[in-house]
Amino acid sequence: MRNPRAFLRPLAVGAPTPVADIPFRPSRMIHFFDPSNPKMAAKVPDIAKKVDIILGNLEDAIKIENKEAARQGLVDIAKATTFGDTQLWTRINSLDSPWALDDLITLVTEIGDKLDVVMVPKVEGAQDIHYVDRLLAQLEARAGITRPILVHAILETAEGMTNVEEIAAASPRMQGISLGPADLAASRRMKTTRVGGGHPGYLVRQDPTGDDLTQGRTTYQQDLWHYTIARMVDACAGNDILPFYGPFGDIKDVVACEDQFRNAFLLGCVGAWSLHPVQIDIAKKVFSPDPADVAHAKQVVEAMGDGSGAVMINGKMEDDASCKQCIVMLDLAKALAERDPELAAAYDL
Ligand SMILES: CC(C)(COP(=O)(O)OP(=O)(O)OC[C@H]1O[C@@H](n2cnc3c(N)ncnc32)[C@H](O)[C@@H]1OP(=O)(O)O)[C@@H](O)C(=O)NCCC(=O)NCCSC(=O)C[C@](C)(O)C(=O)O
Ligand SMILES: [Mg+2]
Known part of the structure; x- marks a missing residue:
């Protein structure tokens, strides 16, 4: 850990001074798109007007043969688009992949002045944030960036979960944390096959009222993610950064998506991811307080x-x-x- 006096000093000569406070900008949905997909890319200028955050995804969900096209596609889109108040984020490839270094070098050098936040997947501990922190400072200094790029971690391994508090406190660049329920479920060896949401087998059952154990016993499905989200919210709130629910993969089930988003909103999350245009309005509805x-x-x-x-x-x-x-x-x-x-x-x- 850096000493408290050094915490807010730049990590490279000529890099911008880190922010003391994370600005709260409306962040109800982080809308994911694949910059290598021409149909999705064509929709970005219009979608950017409707969402709080638009994110060019370079990691999972991008085919290996499209990794470089996605990186270049994001550079082209960012240069050609005026984002106004909408934040531009990217999700880089994981730090143990062959693409992460080039992702950071290219994006900061080419569009660092437009990029608000870099989302880092599969963060295991503070050491991952320290690596990105120093690298960003070097690249910002070289590119003459005047506003520090912030960092967002995805919580998607059991080790990352164990270290969530130190991840949240690892750098003044830490803007927030999202839940990555699919990778986290795999890492924990949970017996689910979904991207977020509940499971009908995870339930509690009313006590028996007579000898017949099979009759009259209402069951209630429970929330698989309650502990995880609550712990993430505490780690974020305790460090003055912002917690987000992640993705809800059952795109057709707009009802359960709204429920999952609302649970996260009530527990303290500021937003969720939208993977498909249909989820944008759900997030907008849920993460905007009810007028009543x-x-x-x-x-x-x-x-x-x-x-x-x-x-x-x-x-x-x-x-x-x-x-x-x-x-x-x-x-x-x-x-x-x-x-x-x-x-x-x-x-x-
Ligand atoms: C699910 C998919 C394949 C269905 O895509 P589709 O084309 O089959 O769906 P559609 O309903 O037919 O699409 C209708 C139209 O909307 C477009 N469209 C569709 N989606 C988008 C979008 N996001 N942004 C902009 N446009 C979009 C699509 O191109 C199409 O355009 P068209 O009318 O011109 O033909 C598609 O929506 C998609 O690829 N979404 C993004 C997926 C993604 O980013 N996944 C990664 C995040 S989740 C994750 O990584 C997990 C995590 C955190 O790591 C962990 O838990 O571990
Ligand atoms: Mg993942």
Whole structure:
């Protein structure tokens, strides 16, 4: 670990000074596209207007023979597109692959001034972030980049999960962490075959009411990801960075996707990945607070004045702690309203 005084110093001469605080920009969905797929690439300028984050994926889901085309495709798209308020991210190949080094060298050199965040897959511990941190600083200095590129880790191995707190604290570049449920399930030897979501076999069953063990016993499906997401949220919140749910692979099951996203939202995640255009609106709906919750939050904050004491609103006790939750809700609503005129009207802020 660097000493506390050195933590915010650049890691290469001429690199930009690291940010002290991670800016909270609306981040309801990270929309993945394959820059080597001409049909997807053609949609990027339009999709970029609708999403908070657009991400050129270079890692898994890109065929090996297309790895270099994807890298070059992202460079071309980034140079040709004006992204406005929408963030441009990439997911580089994993650090143990033959492509990761060239991914970083090419992208920072060619489009480093447009790239907001580099997502690093299969992060195992702080050492992976330190490697990327130093390399980014060297490349930023060489390319004359003036704004530091941030780093996002995917939590998708049991070792990474074990080290999640040190990963979150590893660098001032750490912007956030996403859950990678498919690789994580494989790494843990979970007996699932899905990309995120629940499993009907993971359940609890009501106690028997008589001698017949097979009758009258309601079962309730449980959330396979509760522990993982909750731990990731704590690691992120404890280090002032942002947690995200990852992908939901059952594209057709828009109902379960919405449920999974909402669970993550309620537990503290700021957004999720959209793998297909149909998931963009689901993320937008779920990760934008309900106008009724925003109205309630406004009422509580106004009634609480300086935040001390306790008041009764609609039969419920409100105090300092519920007021703080309402402030979290209002701050998010205000940030989203600035980006989205429809939400600004719905929230009446
Ligand atoms: C699932 C797939 C194959 C279905 O693609 P499709 O073409 O079969 O679907 P479609 O419904 O027929 O598509 C309709 C139209 O939308 C387009 N389209 C479709 N998707 C997109 C998109 N994302 N962005 C922009 N456009 C898109 C598509 O090209 C088509 O265009 P057309 O009308 O002109 O013919 C496709 O959506 C896709 O490849 N999505 C991205 C997959 C991806 O990035 N996976 C990696 C992230 S998940 C992961 O890595 C796991 C993790 C974290 O690592 C871990 O848990 O371990
Ligand atoms: Mg993965």
